[in-house]
């Protein structure tokens with residue numbers, strides 16, 4: 439693994455760092471060995487231009503995303519454990535598109551969820567089957583996609599004559615660390631090419647040997663990128679989650695951008711630089727606020743002399759994880775116990791490092807560019823046999839996060855995040871400002887996502903133009 443040294447030019451362009459201790463300085467004080475992957479630094483200046491508002495508000499832009507992104511890109515569909523047996527399948531929907539991801543005797547396959555007779559969706563729910571039979575007239579395929587039954591076949595000699603046209607077409611499938619990805623484009627490169635550095639970075643965290651302890655989704659009244667971008671920076675913490683400022687070093691986050699992945703690491707157990715020196719907190723006060731101890735309550739324990747709240751909380755986290763993670767917790771740094779290590783692979787896949795357990799996914803909600811589905815998975819370590827994956831808890835637009843009790847404390851934080859999203863959509867619909875402005879460093883992960891998105895759309899349009907297709911794709915308005 440090569441370390442990218444931030445150059446003076448990059449530092450200058452990304453602006454002065456937030457005052458206060460840097461993440462790398464915190465690693466210097468870690469009580470345990472720090473893995474090489476956390477020592478990497480890769481700030482990237484991606485320009486300071488505004489991002490066009492139409493990317494969030496325009497129907498035409500949404501259609502471009504469907505045609506040039508969702509039909510072409512690798513995307514996380516499910517975990518392998520969602521389809522453990524031959525015949526298990528899930529229905530993966532993206533925008534108005536739908537795919538079946540099926541475990542077959544030849545491995546996992548994915549098919550457009552459409553009958554080759556008159557087009558009915560083959561499956562409406564996840565499930566298990568011994569064949570793929572359409573509910574309309576009963577055409578049926580084997581799990582591996584060969585047409586095996588046509589009721590009243592005497593009336594379809596022309597189907598018999600074109601067997602290739604009646605074999606289920608396949609989307610590409612790739613598996614990494616227990617995640618099943620599909621790509622509707624049969625000509626796409628391998629998943630490994632798409633994930634790039636991400637795979638090497640996660641070698642130390644082994645997300646394959648985890649199980650889905652919780653899976654909660656919620657409908658959001660905003661474009662999917664508005665929802666996603668709220669989880670791509672810690673800059674919003676001061677205004678959106680002020681209750682955690684005493685122990686979350688928001689503006690001290692380290693933001694790294696590589697070609698195929700990016701990350702934001704936000705230190706925990708350390709106060710926000712935005713609180714300023716005049717509010718200097720003692721380590722004991724930081725610990726009290728982390729434990730949510732009220733002013734008139736005794737703290738459950740006092741810090742030993744010279745002990746920081748960060749190190750004490752990391753030690754407690756090690757003991758919390760020891761029963762399921764074993765003694766490897768003794769090899770893990772305070773950072774891995776305490777910090778938000780939030781990775782992103784384009785366009786919408788967000789696995790977190792260490793034992794943070796979170797994986798986010800954000801998608802358009804059907805063909806509506808003003809509505810999204812946000813999902814949070816908890817991937818937890820386990821001992822013995824892998825427990826079955828948790829069923830998805832589906833929250834509607836008016837269902838509060840707190841009704842999903844499996845999210846614990848995170849539910850309240852999500853509530854605060856979601857509170858902004860519909861308002862951002864509304865604001866963008868009415869603003870006369872043509873672009874959204876992002877910071878150079880703290881919000882550079884969002885800039886990276888938009889840079890790639892722009893490249894994908896541009897490339898797709900160029901390919902469509904070369905193939906003689908109309909560049910502007912519009913199918914109705916909303």
Ligand code: FES
Nearest residue numbers: 553555556572575
């Ligand atoms: S549409 Fe599927 S069998 Fe007719």
Ligand SMILES: [Fe+2]
Nearest residue numbers: 668678679855
């Ligand atoms: Fe947040």
